[in-house]
Amino acid sequence: MNTKLTLRLDEDLISRAKRYSAKSGKSLSQLVADYFSLIDANPTTPHAAPTPRVRALLGALAGATVDEADYRRHLEDKHR
Secondary structure: OOOOOOOOOOHHHHHHHHHHHHHHOOOHHHHHHHHHHHHHOOOOOOOOOOOHHHHHHOOOOOOOOOOHHHHHHHHHHHOO
8 A cells, every 4th residue: 555755855855866766767756665665674694794805905005195097097008
């Protein structure tokens, strides 16, 4: 059984939601229903502890001055 729900939201948020709705092909009602379903859903996989390899990498780039531009240059050089 469907029941009507009234929401009071910021106009900008409503506009963005409507654009997203149009792009996704789902109604706003379906998007809200999907979100509400996620709130109550149980995660299928509990948060696992990081593996030893991941733990070894934690902090590896602390203090690094590498930015996105450096990475893009690396990719350009790599794929020439």
